[in-house]
Amino acid sequence: GENVEQHPSTLSVQEGxxxxxxxxxxxxxxxxxxxxxxxxxxxxxxxxxxxxxVGEKKDQRIAVTLNKTAKHFSLHITETQPEDSAVxxxxxxxxxxxxxxxxxxxxxxxxxxx
Amino acid sequence: xxxxxxxxxxxxxxxxQEVTLRCKPISGHDYLFWxxxxxxxxxxxxxxxxxxxxxxxxxMPEDRFSAKMPNASFSTLKxQPSEPRDSAVxxxxxxxxxxxxxxxxxxxxxxxx
Numbered sequence: 001g002e003n004v005e006q007h008p009s010t011l012s013v014q015e016g017x018x019x020x021x022x023x024x025x026x027x028x029x030x031x032x033x034x035x036x037x038x039x040x041x042x043x044x045x046x047x048x049x050x051x052x053x054v055g056e057k058k059d060q061r062i063a064v065t066l067n068k069t070a071k072h073f074s075l076h077i078t079e080t081q082p083e084d085s086a087v088x089x090x091x092x093x094x095x096x097x098x099x100x101x102x103x104x105x106x107x108x109x110x111x112x113x114x
Numbered sequence: 115x116x117x118x119x120x121x122x123x124x125x126x127x128x129x130x131q132e133v134t135l136r137c138k139p140i141s142g143h144d145y146l147f148w149x150x151x152x153x154x155x156x157x158x159x160x161x162x163x164x165x166x167x168x169x170x171x172x173x174m175p176e177d178r179f180s181a182k183m184p185n186a187s188f189s190t191l192k193x194q195p196s197e198p199r200d201s202a203v204x205x206x207x208x209x210x211x212x213x214x215x216x217x218x219x220x221x222x223x224x225x226x227x
Contacts, residue, residue: 034215043221089156101159
């Protein structure tokens with residue numbers, strides 16, 4: 001089955017700096033890569049996703065890049081703010097004509113200091 | 115929409131007792147997932163349903179765990195008997211055919227003492 005590795009496990013940045021979280025996956029059939037943000041006491045929430053037919057996707061201060069050849073994808077947050085502090089999870093899935101479940105990374109705790 | 119609703123939010127029980135966790139998915143969603151979250155193992159898929167039918171329960175750790183979905187708006191995850199190593203946050207999530215994103219509930223924090 002799919003195996004997703006996520007690094008780093010913790011990341012501390014100063015407000016205004018950029019943050020990058022990286023994930024690798026093992027199943028070459030995976031073609032859908034979402035990122036989730038989990039705030040304290042809440043469930044994970046989808047913040048951005050990318051499919052294998054594109055290499056990059058942006059949404060305001062958040063961007064995701066995908067390298068299918070190397071089987072890795074990354075989350076980039078620019079101009080970080082204290083409210084970005086949370087645990088971020090990457091995931092991968094071979095979405096096809098049927099339905100496949102997501103395999104999650106172990107998570108990255110991001111701390112943004114004012 | 116109120117989102118995915120889980121109850122209780124917190125549960126403290128003694129080892130050996132039966133525990134039942136509850137989930138109400140988003141109306142119209144035909145997939146429902148149960149996940150367990152721990153520091154050591156992260157988010158683990160326990161079981162998922164499609165149209166109330168269990169599709170894959172290979173993640174259920176052992177026979178002490180069981181899950182049901184009697185109708186489209188309700189699912190339960192039961193642990194009997196509970197053990198301290200079952201302590202974790204249990205999440206329910208739902209989605210609909212054609213959509214890739216899951217909507218998670220707020221979770222149930224289970225502590226078995």
